[in-house]
Amino acid sequence: MIFGSIWPAWAEPPRVDPSLYRVVTEIEGLERPWSLAFLPDGRRLITEAVGRLRVVGSDGTLDPTPVGGLPPIYAAGQGGLMDVAVDPDFPETGRIFLTFLHGDAEANNVRLVSARLQDGTLQDMRVLFTATPKAGASNHGSRIAFLPDDTLVLSLGDGFDRREDAQNRANTLGKVVRLNRDGSIPPDNPLVHRPGTAPEVLTLGHRNVQGIALDPTDGSLLITEHGPRGGDELNRLVPGGNYGWPLASGGVDYSFARVTPFASLPGFEAPLLEWTPSIAPAGLAVYEGRLFPQWRGALLVPALVEKAVRLVHRQDGGITGQELLLAEFGERMRDVRVAPDGSIQVLTDGIDGRLLRLLPPS
Template sequence: MKIVASTSALLAASLAFVQPALAQSFQTDAVPVEAEVIANGLRNPWGMDFLPDGSAILTERTGQIRILSQRGKLSTPVAGVPEVAARGQGGLLDIVAAPDFATSNLVFFSFSEPGRGGAGTAVARATLVRDGEQSRLEEVDVIFSMAKKTGVTRHFGSRLVFAPDGTLFVTTGDRGERNRAQDRQDHAGAVIRINIDGSIPADNPSPDGAGQLPELWSKGHRNPQGAAWDPVLGGLLTVEHGDKGGDEVNHAQAGRNYGWPVISYGVTYGNKKIGVGTEAPGYEQPLFYWDPSIAPSGLTVYKGDMFPEWKGDLLVGALKSQFVSRLDRDENGAILGEERLFGGAFGRIRDVTEAPDGSIWLLTDARNGQIIRLSRAD
C-alpha cells in the first residue's frame, strides 16, 4: 500500500502524543521493574533503533517511519518511504541505523516489496535528513530484493542485524511455501548476509556441491522475526515461528541448515507430523524451543548495567502469548531456563530493544500500538 501525502497527514493528525503515564510495577524473579507508556496511537509498530542523539527511529507496518524525540514526542511520518505491500503480515518491517550513523546518517529498513507476481522481502538504505519538523529519506536504494515474489501475504521475516565486521544480516521467512526454505536457489527461509551496498562478502559460505545463491548465510528457517548479534557465542542468534509448536532459538552459522520443514518440534495446524521428526543428519538442532508456540517476535541480548542480573540473557517478545520471555544463560551462552515476564499486561509484543541507558523498550503490535519503557524500580 502506498502512503500518499493526504493519508499521512490524516494519520499524523489522529496520532495520540502522550506523556508517560503512571508507572506500572512488576516483581520479577530477581528485580522489581517499572513500566511506562512512552507513546501510543501507533499503527502496528514493527521495528525500532536508537540514534546517537538519544532519539529513536521506528516503523509502522502500514508504511510510515517516525522519530521519537528524547522528550517523548513522535514526529510526523518521515517523507520518502518507498511503496510497501501492506497486506497480511507484510508492510514496513525492521529498521536499523548504520554503525557510523553519526557521520553517514544512513538507515536501513526491510519491507514487503511489491513486484511482478506479488511481493517479497526487500531491504533499502537511505540517508535520513532531519530538517526541522519534517524529516525525509533521500538517496533511497534497494540493496536486497527477494527474487521470487508471490501473492502469499505471510512469513516475510524480517530482522536486520549488523555484525561487528560491518556486514548486514537479513532474515527472511519461507513465505508460507515451506519447501522454499530448503531450496538453495531461493532467498526464502534463510539468513542473508550482504555488505552495506548490497554486494556479497567474499567470505560468505559456499558449501561443496550446494550450488547456492552467494548471499545465503544459512537455510532451513521458517519465519525468523527476531535476530541479534550475540557477543557470548560470537555469532547471530535468531528466534523464529514454528508451526503448531516448535518455535525456535537458533545460532545461525555459516552454511548450516536449520531443518525446516524436514525436521521440527511442532506439528501442522491439523496435528499432522512435519517432515521426518525432530532430528536428522545434516540439520542443526535449536538452542531452545517452545512447545506450545508463543509466536516469538523481537530479540535482544541484554548487555546493559540497569539489570546486571540479566546480563547476557535473551529477551524475546511473544505475540500470541503476550509476554516477554527471559532466557537465562550461563557464561558460555547455554540456556538454563525461562522466566515469563509481564504476562498479558501489554498485549502482543512485536519488538524488544535495549536503550543506551540499559532500559528495555517494547513495541506492541496493535492498531493502537504503544512504546513501553521498562526500567529498574529500586
C-alpha cells in the same frame, strides 16, 4: 556449549515479580508497530507495518508527521514495513536500513534499502537486495543485524505456502543472507562458490525468523523463529548451516498434524530451545545494560501468542531457566530492544500499539 532442549509452552515459566521493575508508557496509539531503533542523538525510530516510519524525539514525544520519502510498500497479512536499523557509522553516513514487502498481492517479497535520514525525509535511497522468488502470499517477516566485519545479515521467510523452498539453495526463501552494507556479496560467504546456490546465503532451512541478535559472549548470531502451531526455535547460526525446515522440525501445523515425522535428522542443526505449543517469538535482544545487572547476558524474547517477554537466563554457556516479563499486561509483544541507557524498551502489537520502557523500581 548450550544443549538443545524442548521447553513446552504449556508449562508456563514463573513470572518476574513486577515490583522488580517499573513500566513507563512512552507512546500510545501506534498502528501495528513492528520495529524500534535508536539514533545517536537520543531520538528513536519506529516502523509501523501499515507503511509509516515514525520519529520519537529525544524528549520522548512522537512527531505527528511520519518520515517522508518512503518507497511503495505492500502492506497485507503479516507484511508491510518491517525492520529498521541504524548504520553503525551513522554519524558519518546518516544512513538507516529498512526492510519491507515489495510487490503486490500476486507477487511480493522482502526488499532491503538504505537511505539518508535528513530533515524528516529519506534521501539518496538505494535498493540493496530483493529476495527471490516473489511469492503470492504475503511473506513472513525479516530482521537486520550488523556484524563487526562491516557486513550485515538479513532474515527472510519461506513464503508461507512455499515452505519447501527453504531447502532450495538456488533462491532466498527461508534463508538468512549476508551482504556488504552496499548490497554487494561478500566473497567469503560460506556457499558462494557452490553450484546452484544463491551466493548471498549464510544459512538455510528457516521458516519465519523475526528475531536476530549478535551474542556478545562469543560473537555468534542468535535467531528466534516461528513454527506454525508449535516448533518455535532459538538457534545459533553456523555459517553454511541447514536448520531443517520443513524436513526436520518439532512443529505442529495449522491442521494440528505434525509438519514432519522427524524432529531431527543428520546434517541439520538442532535448536538450542524449542517451544511447543507456539509462543510466537517476534524479536530478540541480549541484555547487556547496567540498570538490571541481575539479567546481564540473558535473552529477551517478545512473544505474540504468549503475550509476554520471555527472559531466557544463561550461565557459563548454558540455558538455566526462563521467566516471563510483562505478562501482567496481557498484550501481544512485538519487539524488544536494550536502549543505550540500559532500559528495556518494548513495542506492543496491534492497531493501538504502545512503546513501553522498563526501568528499575526506584
